[in-house]
Amino acid sequence: MLMEEQNSSGEEEGSREKGVLYRWQGYSCRVTPERLLLARPVLHAALGTSHGLLLTDGHVYSFGEQPWKRVESLPAGPVIESVLSGQRVISVSAGSYHCSALTEDGLIHMWGENSHGQCGVSGMDQVSSPTPVSVVDGETHPPQLVRVLNVACGAQHTLALSRKHEVWAWGSGCQLGLVTSVFPVWKPQKVEHLVGRYVDQIACGGFHSLALVQILAPPEDSQQARDRCGQCKQSLFTMTDKDDHVIISDEHYCPLGVELNDSKEGRRSGQSSPAQTPQSKNSSPHFEVSPLSSKNICEGSSVGSQKNTRSQEAQPDPSLTETGHASHRQTKSTPYPDEQALQDYLKRISDQTFAEQAEAPSLGGSHPPSHQSSLTCPFRSDQSDELTLRPSSPALSGTDSITASSRQRCASNTTTDRKHSTSDDSSQHSSVDGGICISDLVISNGCLFESCEDGVGPTGMDFCPGDPLQGKKSTSLTDITLEDTEAHNRRGSLPGFSPVSPSGSHRINHLRAAVGAVTTTSTSESRNLLPSLYTEVWSWGRGQEGQLGHGDYLPRLQPLCIKSLSKKEVVKITAGANHSLALTAQCQVYSWGSDKFGQLGRMNAPSTVPNLTMISEGIRVWDVAAGQTHTLLLADGDCYQPILYYSGEQVLESTDNDNPLSRTYTQTPTLLPFCMNIGYVSKVFGGGLNCLALADQNAMGFIATIHELASAERKFYCTLSKVKSGILSPLLARTSLALSLGPSSMLLFQEMAGSFSKLCHLMGQHSVSLTNFLQRGKVIKTLVLIKNTDIFMDTYKEYCDPVGNFLVMGGFQSLLKPSQECFGKKLELIQTLLESKEKNTLPYDLLVNLFYMPLQHLHGYNRLLLKLAHCFEVSTEEYEWIQNGCSKYEDLARLVSKQRRDAEATFSFWKNFKGKNSDSLRKPSRRLVCESNNKALALQNAGRFSASWFILFNDVLAHAQGTIPSKKLFSSHYVYPLATLWVEPISDKNVGQHGLKLTTPEDSFVVLATSPLEKGKWLRAINQAIEGVLAVGLNGRIRVSRSSQKGEPPVSRTSTYTFSKEGRLKDATYEGRWLSGKLHGKGTLKWPDGTVYCGTFKNGLEDGFGDFMMPNTTFNKFERYQGHWKEGKIHGFGKFWYASGEVYEGSFRDNMRHGHGMLRSGKLASPSSSSVFVGQWVQGKRTGYGVCDDFSRGEKYIGMWLDDQRHGDGVVITQFGLYYEGNFCNNKMMGNGTLLCDDDTVFEGEFSEDWTLCGKGVLFMPNGDSLDGVFDGHWGAGLRVAGTFTKPFEALRRERKIPVAGQHAVPAEEKWKAVFDECWSRLGCETPGEGVHEKAWENIAIALTARRRQPRDRPKEPSRSQTKMLESLEVIPHHVGPVTADSYNNIRRYLMKACDTPLHPLGWLLETLVTVYRMTYVGVGSNRRLLQQAVEEIQSYLTHIFQIVRFLFPGLPEDGGFILDSSSSSDEGTDPLNSSTHLETPQQGWIVSSSSLLLPVLLPRLYPPLFTLYTLEKEREEEVYWSCVLRLNKQPDLALLAFLAVQEKFWPVSVSVLGKKKQVLPSTKDACFATAVETLQQIR
Secondary structure, three states, X not given: OEHHHOOHHHHHHHHHHOOEEEEEOOOOOOOOOEEEOOOOOOXXXXXXXXXXXXXXXXXXXXXXXXXXXXXXXXXXXXXXXXXXXXXXXXXXXXXXXXXXXXXXXXXXXXXXXXOOOOOOOOOOOEEEEEEXXXXXXXXXXXXXXXXXEEEEEOOOEEEEEEOXXXXXXXXXXXXXXXXXXXOOXXXXXXXXXXXXXXXXXXXXXXXXXXXXXXXXXXXXXXXXXXXXXXXXXXXXXXXXXXXXXXXEXXXXXXXXXXXXXXOOOOOOHHXXXXXXXXXXXXXXXXXXXXXXXXXXXXXXHHHHHHOOOOOOOOOOOHHHOOOOOHHHOOOOOOOOOOHHHHHHHHHHHHHHHHHHHHHOOOOOOXXXXXXXXXXXXXXXXXXXXXXXXXXXXXXXXXXXXXXXXXXXXXXXXXXXXXXXXXXXXXXXXXXXXXXXXXXXXXXXXXXXXXXXXXXXXXXXXXXXXXXXXXXXXXXXXXXXXXXXXXXXXXXXXXXXXXXXXXXHHHHHHHHHHHHOOOOOXXXXXXXXXXXXXXXXXXXXXXXXXXXXXXXXXXXXXXXXXXXXXXXXXXXXXXXXXXXXXXXXXXXXXXXXXOOOOOOOOOOOOOOOOOEEOOOOOOOEEEEEEEOXXXXXXXXXXXXXXXXXXXXEEEEOOOOOOOOOEEEEEOOOOEEOHHHHHOOEEEEEEEEOOEEEEEEEOOOOOHHHHHHHHHHHHHHHHHHHHHHHXXXXXXXXXXXXXXXXXXHHHHHHHHHHHHHHHHHHHHHHHHHHHHXXXXXXXXXXXXXXXXXXXXXXXXXHHHHHHHHHHHHHOOHXXXXXXXXXXXXXXXXXXXXXXXXXXXXXXXXHHHHHHHHHHHHHHHHHHHHHHHHHHOOEOOOOHHHHHHHHHHHHHHHHHHHHHHHHHHHHHHHHHHHHOOOOOHXXXXXXXXXXXXXXXXXXXXXXXXXXXXXXXXXXXXXXXXXXXXXXXXXXXXXEEEEEEHHHOEEEEEEEOOOEEEEEEEEOOOOEEEEEEOOHHHHHHHHHHHHHHHHHHHHHOOOOOOOXXXXXXXXXXXXXXXXXXXXXXXXXXXXXXXXXXXXXXXXXXXXXXXXXXXXXXXXXXXXXXXXXXXXXXXXXXXXXXXXXXXXXXXXXXXXXXEEEEOOOOOXXXXXXXXXXXXXXXXXXXXXXXXXXXXXEEEEEEEOOEEEEEEEEEEOOOOEEEEEEEEOOEEEEEEEEEEOOOOEEEEEEEOOXXXXXXXXXXXXXXXXEEEEOOOOOXXXXXXXXXXXXXXXXXXXXXXXXXXXXXXXXXXXXXXXHHHHOOOOOXXXXXXOHHHOOXXXXXXXXXXXXXXXXXXXOHHHHHHHHHHHHHXXXXXXXHOOOOOOHHXXXXXXXXXXXXXXXXXXXXXXXXXXXXXXXXXXXXXXXXXXXXXXXXXXXXXXXXXXXXXXXXXXXXXXXXXXXXXXXXHHHHHHHOOOXXXXXXXXXXXOOOOOHHHOOOHHHOEXXXXXXXXXXXXXXXXXXXXXXXXXXXXXXXXXXXXXXXXXXXXXXXXXXXXXXXXXXXXHOOOXXXXXXXXXXXXXEEEEOOHHHHHHHHHHHHHHHHHHO
C-alpha cells in the first residue's frame, strides 16, 4: 500500500487528495474552477443540460436543476439519491433531462424526463426517483435478462451496451437505430444492424448516436462479389489513373444509409430500406404501420408516433404481401439468404483450401504425403497403432515471395501468440457523458470477448462470444452475406467471418506484415490484455448539422460506418448536442458536426466529415469531453502534468440565468490557465454549459510517476507512428528500394518493418491501457507493464533480432542512398525524430540510431518503475512486484545493448574477411564470438605451407584453410554446427599441454593453442557458445540448460544434424538425442528418398524400440516396421507391413524373421495368396511347428515345417470336413497317410498332391467293411480300385484296428516351443529353466515400467485401477523360503493380475497362447477329430507355464506337492478357488498342481473353441438328448412330475396369490415360475 495510507488518518487525508472534482464554465482567464466538496472521493460523474450526477464509493449524488424532483427550492449542493444506496452502482450517465445508474450486477436504474420514453418506464411523463429498467432478450427461449455494461443518454433516447457487446435502445427518434415507426419505444430493443459486431463503446448526442466497433483484424483485400451498392445502385469502386498505375478506391457512401441486395430471395424485415414498412416487434397487431421514411421519423417523434396512415409515395414491400398479417412477422434479421447459399459458400471455401494444399510442396516429413510422390502408405488409414512418424512442418507455397525462414518465424509467433489467455481491465467502455465502468468485476477483467462467460469459438477463428447465433443476425449496412466476400474487405467488424481459406489468409497476413503495408495483427496476449486499435465508428440519427460524419446532412435510420475513421485507431468517442468527437491512439482528435460556436476546434474545414482539431505541435490529447456548445480536451504538454484545452462558446457571469452566453467563442482550442493548479487531472466531463475535471493530488510521488509513465508512453508511440508513416512507408513505396538493397537485404528490411509495426502497435495499445489505468482505480497489480512483462519482452526481442540481422548483412549501408534520396543528404527528418542535439552525426549513424531508438525505451521503463517502487514500503507486495518487473526490463536492456555490440562487431568482421565463398558463411542471425587471426589456434599435424583460421560464431565453428594467411585469403572452409560439437581439453605428451579435442558426428580432430591462456579462452568461448545454442533449443524457445557444475555443456543433448560424408547416413537428417558425437537416445532419422526411422539409438546405431519406414519402388508403396532393434538391425519383437500387403508380427533376428511370429498375406495382394501362418521361423524361413490357414484353398495345415516347406508330421483339414494326417516332405505327404471323413470312413494309404487316393491303401467303411488294394482316379470323377473287399464277422470286426486321428500329429510337448522360448528370453534366460530368478524379476519390473510409459501400447489412457495394478506388479513379491498357505494365496493372486496384463511376460505368454490356440482350432480347424489334440495342448500349456512359475517362485512345490495350512481357520470360504484344492485330510492344506493353479486363469480364455470341439464330438448324443427333451415337453405338467418321481404332496396343485389359494392352470404357470425363482434365490 502507499505510504500515505499507513494509518486511518493517512487514509482519510489521502481520500481527500484523490478523486477531487472541479466545475467551471467557459474559457476566460478569469474563470476559477469550483471544487465540489464531498466526504468521499468522486469516482465518476456525468452532466446533463442543467444537472449532473456524481458517483462515490457506494453513493450517487445529483445536483443542478431537476424539475422531476418536484422540490420547492433548488438545493445548494449535491443531494444523495437514497434509493440507490446499497445498490453497488459503478457508473452514472446523464442525458439532457434524464439520468441513469448502472449497478455491478448489470442492472439499470433510470429517472428524470420520460415524455419520449427515454427512461423506459411506460405510463409516466416524469420519473421522480431511480426506477429499475429491465433489458430482456425476447428472442431466446425462455426470455433472458440482459446484463448491461454501459449506458449512454441523449435528449430523447437512451442506449445500453450489453455484456455481449450488443446495443439496445429505447426512447424516440431515428437515433434509436430501430426498424420501427411507432414511438415512443418503451421497452429496450436490440439494434439489429449492429448484431454480430463487437461494440466497444456507445455515445449519445442530442439526437444522434455513435458506436465504437472493434474489428477482429485489419481489413484484408479480397475478391469482390458485386460492384454496385444494393440500395443506391452507385458503383462501390472508383478507378483513378495515376501516371503509370491505377488507384482503385472503395470509399463509397450510401446516401440512404443502408445497402441492400434486392435480388436475393428470402429477405427479412430487418433488411428493409427506409422506404419500406416492416412491422415493428413492439407495435400492436391491430395498428397499421406507417412507412419508415427519414421525414416522418426524424422530424418529430411525437408526430410520427401518432400517424397510422400509409404514405402515398411509399411502395409496400412485396415480402409483406404474403398470406397472413404483416404484424405477426418478426423483424429478426439475418445475413443468410437461404440454406443453399450457405452450402455453396462453404463448398467454395473448402475447394479453395484443398486447391492451395494440393499446390503447396511438402517440406518433407517422417510420413511422406501422397502428393509428394506416387508412394502411398498401405497402413495409414486402418491401423490401430498410433503412427508416430508425421510431417514435421507445414507446406510452403511455391509462389510465395517470403522465404521459409520468414514463414517459420511467423509460425512461431503464431504459436507464441496463443500461450496466454489472461484478461486485464484495459478494455474500453465509454459514452458521451461518461458511463465508464469502474469495477473490474463488471468489465470481466477487461476480457474483450468474455470467453469465460459465453464460451470460446473454434480454434483459429476469432468469434464474438455469447449467443452463437450472433454472427447470423447481422443485417449490416453493407449487406454482409456469406456470398458477398467484399463484406470482410469493407467491414472487418464481423466476428469470425473470413472470406478466404485459413491458409490463404495466413499468407496474406504474413505478406502484409513483412512489407509493412498495414500493422500486423496483434498477438493473442495483447488482444485479451490490451485495448484494440482496430476500430470503426458507426453513427446514426439526425444529421442536419453534419454530426453523423458521412459528408452530408441527411439522417440515417440505421447505423452506418464512417469510412474515413476506419483506419485511424479510434479509442474513444463522445458527442455533444450537435457535434461529435473521436480520440485516436495517436493522441489526435477528429471532430465533425455543428461548428457555430467553434466547438470543433478548427477553422475553414468541412464540418460534415471528420477532420483534425487544431492542436499545437507536441500536445498529445488523451481524453475528450463534449458539452452543448463546447469541447474539452485533456492533454500532455512539455511536462507530464496534464493540461486542459477548451474549444467553444464563452460563458459569462450574469444575473440573467436565461442567457448567460456571450455569443463569443474560440477559433481553436484554448489553454485553460488554471489547469496546473488543480492537480493531476485524470478525466474530464462535459454537458450543457458545464465542464468537470476529476483530479488527484500527487501523494508521495505515486500519481506523478504514473502520469509520467503514461505521458512517456504516449510520446513514444507518437514518435513510432511518425517513423512508420514518415520513414518506413516512403521507403517501402520506392520501386528502386529492392534494387538498392538486394533480394536478401530487402527481405530482412521487410521483416524489420513488420516487427517495427508490431512493436508500434503494442505501444499504442499500452498507451491507451495506461490512460484507462489512470481513470480506473490505479491498482498497481493491474498494470500490464508489470503484470504481463512477457508480452513486452517478447515483442522487443522479436524486433531486436531483425534490426541486428539487417545491420550484420550491411543493410543500413545499402539503405543510406535511398534514404538520402527521400529525406535529403543530411537526413534532417530523421534527426528531428531522434531529437538529436549533435550536429555532425554521420547519416549512416543516424539510420542505425533511428532503428535502434525503440530499444532505448527500455531504459525509460527501468527508470520509471524504479521511481514507482520508491512510492511503496519495501516490505509490501507491490514493491516486490515492481522490483521484479524492473529487474526484467533492466536485464532485457542489458541484453539488447550486448546484441547491438555483437552485431556491429560482426559487421566489421565481414568487411575484412576475404575468404572464398564467404557469402555462404554470412548469415543474418550469425554473430562473431572470437577468431584466431593471430595464429592463436592451429590444427594438429597441419602441412608446412597450409594456414588455418578458426572462426567461432554463435551457432557454428568455421575452419578456413588457405596459403596466404597474411592477406586473409582462404580457398576453402569447413563448418561445424555447435549443437553437435563436443570439446574437451587433452594433456598428452605427444600433443602437449595446450591441446583441445573437437568431436563432431562425422569427424574428430585436435587443435593446439599457443599458451594455456589461449587454451582456456577458446575452451571457455566454445563451451559458452554451445550453451547458448542448446539453450535456444530446436523450436527456437529458451529452455533450461543442464550444464555441469564446471560450466561445461552436457555431453548428452538434443540437436539436428545432416550427414554429408559417404556411407549409410549420407544426406540423412537426424533430429534427437546425442552422446559425445554419436546418436544416442530417442530421435528421428530421415533420408532424402523418404526412408524414416523414429525411435531409440545407442552408440550411433538403431537400438531399442523404433518405427521404420522405407519406400518400395517395385510396388510403389511404403514398407513399415515397428518394433525392436539391436545394433542397427531389426532384432526382437515387432510388426512389419510389407509393400506386397503381407503383415508379419513376431520375433526378428538380424533383419530376418526368427522365432515365433504370425504372417498375414493377401490384404493387398492377389486373393490366391491369401493365407495366415503362425508358428516358428528360423533365418527368415518357416522352420519348426506352425499352423497355416490357406483361405484360397480352404484348408489348414497343422504340423512341422522346414525351409518354408511342410516337412515332418502334420495334419491337413479341409473346409469340407476331411481330415488328413501323415508325414510330409517338400510339401508332399510321403509314405502312408490317413484320411478320416465325417461319416467315419477311414482311408490309410498313399495320396497324390491334390489329396486324391492314389496308390496302395485300405479303405475302412463305417460298418467295419474294408477295401484293400490299389486306388486311382480323381475326386468327382470316380475312383478305380483294384483290390480285395473284406466283410469280416462280428468277432473279427471288434478285433480289427481301424486308424484313429492323432497317429501322425505333432506331440503337444513339441508345439509352440518358440513361444515359450520367447517368454524365457524376456525373463533373461537363454535356455528354459536356466537363469537367475532375481534377474528375471528385475526384467519384469523394467518391462512393465518401460512399456507402460509408451503410449503406442495403449489406445487410451489406463484407468486408475489399471494403473494401480501395473504399479503393484512392478513390486517384486517376497518369495524367499518355502511357500506357506498365505504366500500360496498371494502367488495365486499375483498370477491372476499378471495374466490379465499383456505388458507382463506371463500376460504376453497367455495372450499369445490364446491367439495360437484359436488360430488352430477355430474356423476350418473346428473339426471333431482335433478334440483330443486340443485337450493335450492345454495340458502342455499348463506344464510349461507351471515350469515358469516355479522358476519365479523357487519355493513352490512340484506338481502334486502338498502345502500345510499353518492357521487353524482357513479362509477357504472367502475364495472360490480354494474349494477346488482344499481336501479333507488329517492335515489341512493344499495340493499344488498346475491344473488347480493355472487352469482357472487359462480355461476361460480357451473355453469357446474347446467347447465347440466338444459339441462337434458329441453331436449325436446332443441330438438324442434334444429329441428326448422335445418329447417330454409335450407331456402335461403332472405327467412330468410323475415321470420325475416327485411325491404328490409337492405337486403345485394350488398356488397362493395375494393371500388366496388358486388352482394351478395353464394361465397361472407364470406365477408358479416366478415363485420358484424367488424360492431358489432365497435358498441361494
